[in-house]
Amino acid sequence: MLVLTRKLGEKINIGDSIQIQVIDVRGKQVRLGIIAPPNLVIHRQEIFDRIKQENMDAAKELLAGDIRDLGLLINKNNKNDEKPEK
Amino acid sequence: MKFETLRYGEIQVQPEDIYTFPEGLLGFPNCVHYTFVNEEGISPFKILQSLDSSSLAFAVIDPLVVKPKYHFQLTKEDISIIHAADVDTISVYCIVNLARNIKDATINLQGPLVINKLNRLGHQFVLFDDEYSVNEKLLSAEMLQRSVPEILKNAKSTAESSEKNKVG
Numbered sequence: 001m002l003v004l005t006r007k008l009g010e011k012i013n014i015g016d017s018i019q020i021q022v023i024d025v026r027g028k029q030v031r032l033g034i035i036a037p038p039n040l041v042i043h044r045q046e047i048f049d050r051i052k053q054e055n056m057d058a059a060k061e062l063l064a065g066d067i068r069d070l071g072l073l074i075n076k077n078n079k080n081d082e083k084p085e086k
Numbered sequence: 087m088k089f090e091t092l093r094y095g096e097i098q099v100q101p102e103d104i105y106t107f108p109e110g111l112l113g114f115p116n117c118v119h120y121t122f123v124n125e126e127g128i129s130p131f132k133i134l135q136s137l138d139s140s141s142l143a144f145a146v147i148d149p150l151v152v153k154p155k156y157h158f159q160l161t162k163e164d165i166s167i168i169h170a171a172d173v174d175t176i177s178v179y180c181i182v183n184l185a186r187n188i189k190d191a192t193i194n195l196q197g198p199l200v201i202n203k204l205n206r207l208g209h210q211f212v213l214f215d216d217e218y219s220v221n222e223k224l225l226s227a228e229m230l231q232r233s234v235p236e237i238l239k240n241a242k243s244t245a246e247s248s249e250k251n252k253v254g
Binding site for chain 1: 131224
């Protein structure tokens with residue numbers, strides 16, 4: 001991994017089309033500004049990891065959970081919503 | 087075409103019912119082919135069954151059924167991933183985590199599945215901001231208040247339903 005030190009406001013260029021700027025540093029938080037082509041997807045790593053884990057958990061729980069009762073409950077509830085209460 | 091599945095045994099799937107997620111779903115990069123199974127009695131859910139791994143399947147739902155205000159933005163570049171030119175041709179599903187107790191079921195609103203209905207290409211998007219989470223409660227507090235005691239009365243589970251007394 002390439003490790004660099006940058007001061008507030010300084011930038012890094014990656015190739016011709018990606019620019020990263022240090023916008024703000026407060027304690028342990030660093031705000032970064034990123035300019036990149038729109039077809040490049042930028043993720044926060046922890047969200048990516050969370051979704052991965054959630055997918056795996058959801059696949060596992062499908063085998064154990066009771067999908068019918070849950071479906072019934074939602075359908076029943078949505079039907080109730082259609083009827084205005086008097 | 088015939089596929090072996092854990093949930094349904096051998097199933098017959100027409101080519102026009104096969105959906106391709108070229109990058110797989112997150113955590114399952116090698117599972118790219120899926121089909122939707124309208125399993126009886128599970129509406130409004132559908133089962134997204136992997137055709138590459140017999141044991142892999144997800145419960146999915148149109149998120150607007152349970153979260154009518156759910157929304158997120160897709161740019162032209164985003165939908166070009168599934169070769170869509172227009173949002174009119176896409177449909178959105180979210181994966182549901184059923185949990186052991188239906189009260190704890192969650193829906194992943196931060197990683198929606200977006201499908202181009204015209205070519206059946208799909209992609210799991212990762213929403214950048216934290217407006218939605220990967221495990222929002224599927225049932226709102228009011229829904230639980232209104233419906234759970236009744237449903238739990240019918241449910242066969244015993245230990246887990248003990249809380250119904252509290253709700254009622």
